[in-house]
Amino acid sequence: MYRFAICDDDPQFAALLKEALISQLNNRNIAFEISFFDTPSDLISRFEQEEPYDLLFLDIVFQDTTGIQMARRLRSFHTDTDIIFLSSSSDYALESFDVSPLHYLIKTDKLEKLEEALDRFFDKHADQSFYIKSREGILSLPVSEILFFEIYGHDLSVHLISGENHTFSGTLKKIEEDLPGSTFIRAHKSYLVNMAHIVKIVRYEISLSNGKTVPISKKNYLSIMSAFVDYSTRSVEM
Template sequence: MKTIVVCDDVEIERLLLKEILCQYFEEINEEVSIVEYDSGETLIADVEEGYIAMDLLFLDICMKKLNGMETARKLRQIQCKVPIIFLTASPDYAIESYEVQASGYLLKSFSEEKLMKLLNRILKTDMKRRVAIKNRRQYRYPCTDDIMYIDSDKHNVTLHLSDGSEIITVDKLGEIEKRINEKRFLRCHQSYLVNMDYIKDVEDDFIMEDGTLVPIRVRGRKEILDTYYDYFVNHFGDSKDTFAE
């Protein structure tokens, strides 16, 4: 289980970030504990006393009394090496953040997509999910990130990977869908499961990044297109937010 700390003196900002973090860890099927602090002083005291051990810290810079930058400095002084992502409404502290070895710098209000990309970069050693697929007499273990779409034809199910390779299995498509268990995988047809990250466009069918056409079933078509639209807006929608890496 990951322990994520959010330190921000504005309650609504903590709640909004917590909601996105819960969604992220739910999608990658990872347990998470999110701990909230409303001041740097309390956080430092708990770290010094050994009450909290964290895997990642989101730290607001503009807080009353002890600001986020000073909080980070004090944490480093007591040998707290946790990765820190600064949250701020101003880019003015970006250069200063390198002094405390910050792992990221997010400008409020940041997009969900940018937060998730930053989480993937920082936690990538642990976060790449894989799925076991029986292939003949052995098992293959592809990363779910690399699966573009899956199709079923008669007794065979084929996983189409982003590098152009394929894995053929006799597993049922529905069983694989349950094992993957990620919201980005959409059952758009009785015989197709598509990774929405790889959809390039939509016409009569989904057009994948490699040009493949993945059919959309007639029954329930509107709901399928609405699901993809909501996913697209949440993950790829335009935003002026930026963060320093």
């Protein structure tokens, strides 16, 4: 699931952006959640306490600071969060390059460039890979091709849609922390599953797109069902 945030002190524009963003993401069949902040301090506080957002829409002018100053500070917490600046003019465009924004949207353009900005974001993330050090050496695995991770003893095995399996050392907890995006769910103490490949969940078992099944622990059943429903229906949280 992708996590988006909007930080703007203009609630009317923020609502317009949120509506347009929801429409664009639903058209792309993307699982997502959106958070809104109307003050820089609230945004900073959230960044300090929680996992990073994948994409932040950040107003470039606030009463006591600028979005560029904010971006510099946020980069000290999470360097991987992409930032799209929001502004009523292009006055700050050159200065904003210092913090490597993904895009720069002019508010008066009625968000005509939003689709282009999202294209750029998803193109950047489309080829994300996960690296493992296996007996064959260091392997780069496209995240979209990973079905699930399984742990047995002190070894981990990653199962791919091609039918290949690769064994390596590690823990599922570390895998959860390192995986890009948020489409994986802990189905069982021994399994981490890519929700993009779940076909159905029946009782305490997950059926995957390649015909394999993965058990669900009774303790995690309700939370797993909830997470999968959220993923499937592309929910929005505020």
